[in-house]
Amino acid sequence: MQERLNIVPFVSVDHMMKLVLATGVERFLIELAAYIEEDFRRWECFDKTPRIASHSAEGVIELMPTSDGEAYGFKYVNGHPKNTRFGRQTVTAFGVLADVGNGYPILLTEMTILTALRTAAMSAVAAKYLAPKGARTMAMIGNGAQSEFQAIAFKAILGVDKLRLYDIDPSATARCQKNLAGMGFEITACSSSQEAVEGAEIVTTVTADKQYATILTDNMVGPGIHINAVGGDCPGKTELHRDILLRSDIFVEYPPQTRIEGEIQQLDPDHPVTELWKVITGQVPGRSGGRQITLFDSVGFAIEDFSALRYVRDRLKETGLYEELDLLADPDEPRDLFGMILRAAKPTPVAATVGAL
């Protein structure tokens, strides 16, 4: 890319859809998962902080920053459960990647779609280390906006090709089933959570209500399964009965955030959990026995968004799927910001060529 200091590449929703389609959803998820795994392997280089949340009666707005010392990334994301009633998304997001050396942003991108993809890629990365080997059957409870992405990520990365779907809204199940048609899945629409988990080696819970709920009760969870708990992701919002947690080995992204937001908010603050990056780097075992219940208590952490931003940034040059945004003031003399405004009033040959330097 040509160096014009005022310009930041911008990936719109339209360009993101084109990028996903041009890449193929499966390949996108596989490549994104590789970026996430790479960043989890160098977990200790990152500046980490729980997300900065601004809560209101209607929902939450969060900023999720992190840095590896060379790049800095953050995501803006909201969560407003009532939004769908008014035709809006529950969750929308955008993000920025910047150069730590000079502080200049190098990418602005939509992240509503990208967050759905990274959440699914993250779940599949965790399951790669935690699910029973050769698992092919996944129950998916909650068939909303995140469900197809989860299904495709588990197929692409683990080879899961049998889905057992359940949602309290049968039309959500029907839509998920329709959207996944022709992609190589054997899909069973179930009429209860109980029915959905029958024979499943992996159970993904991904419901959307902002409240304590019990999507899975203790009797529904047999030995040997992996639970991918995606929907319990903010204070006051959980999906699993506490007794399941007590029988499971629990794996988390970043404990200071998960203790506040995840399923484990139901447990004592010192209940033992394992950080997933330690499994990925081989410091501690993941699945260690056939009857073990593993639980990935996923809440979504800034490093995963950072990986996603890096991935999108790395794809820009090859695809050209971005616009150029005039985001940064770039006076011809850096200390002369006011002079730049004055010169904008009556463009001179010098000012007119600045953009092309």
Next chain:
Amino acid sequence: MQERLNIVPFVSVDHMMKLVLATGVERFLIELAAYIEEDFRRWECFDKTPRIASHSAEGVIELMPTSDGEAYGFKYVNGHPKNTRFGRQTVTAFGVLADVGNGYPILLTEMTILTALRTAAMSAVAAKYLAPKGARTMAMIGNGAQSEFQAIAFKAILGVDKLRLYDIDPSATARCQKNLAGMGFEITACSSSQEAVEGAEIVTTVTADKQYATILTDNMVGPGIHINAVGGDCPGKTELHRDILLRSDIFVEYPPQTRIEGEIQQLDPDHPVTELWKVITGQVPGRSGGRQITLFDSVGFAIEDFSALRYVRDRLKETGLYEELDLLADPDEPRDLFGMILRAAKPTPVAATVGAL
């Protein structure tokens, strides 16, 4: 504005310059100062937090969020003192305003220029309450990117029309003098800080080095003046000798942030300071005597950026100086994010008209 849920208005650098020029710098500063004052009057409604900083050897990247319960705003801003060596700005910024009710962004704007304007407007608001009545002479030490904005704000809001300029780099003083020519100032270029402060009723310090410096020493500060200390704005960066602080009544924006970043980082953590909003609301006096030295220890707080975002947002409709950014995914059915991607592959009449709903 037409309600298209995927669109966020974007104010580029070019549009910001046009907005400032179309409005007039003086009027822009006067109106922006009114927004700042309005928000300082309702200080207690705001969610406040010190900015979230990511420090590196080269500089800092910060996020500055705040909310009044109806709108949420944040600014991304970097500070990299060595940037000017490579033709870049020391400070660049952009910001976002969002609707707390649904979490959707309603404005994305450049804030490099806007930050310069809001910092100057803030200084003038503080001086309105703290400077000697009828002050017309201001010394300005540090004649870089912020200097012209400070000068014009003090002229527009307080009637200051005599400037005494000093910078260690005489070319900076010359440029400031040239840029302000014909705007009604009587300008004296001085050869030292000592000379600059002679006869000044207001002293503005606005230098850029990221280090402890002593721009003003104790003997240079006579009774009755107002010091507008703008440049001491991050940990390890101060401009005033500690003895000046001990003789002054100190006014600050948000103490938890100023204690870390401002001139008062040189003092005990319990040294008494006054919050400016309490002066503006009349709860405590500002200037109370002719020999009193008042010091506004300005570091820049998120609420000022919020005011600036509100002001720009309110001017959009009338001026039309913005672009429409396709930032937010807006599937025709909110829960069907994946279906939106599928439909983008083969546009149907339904999908094709979504943008125009």
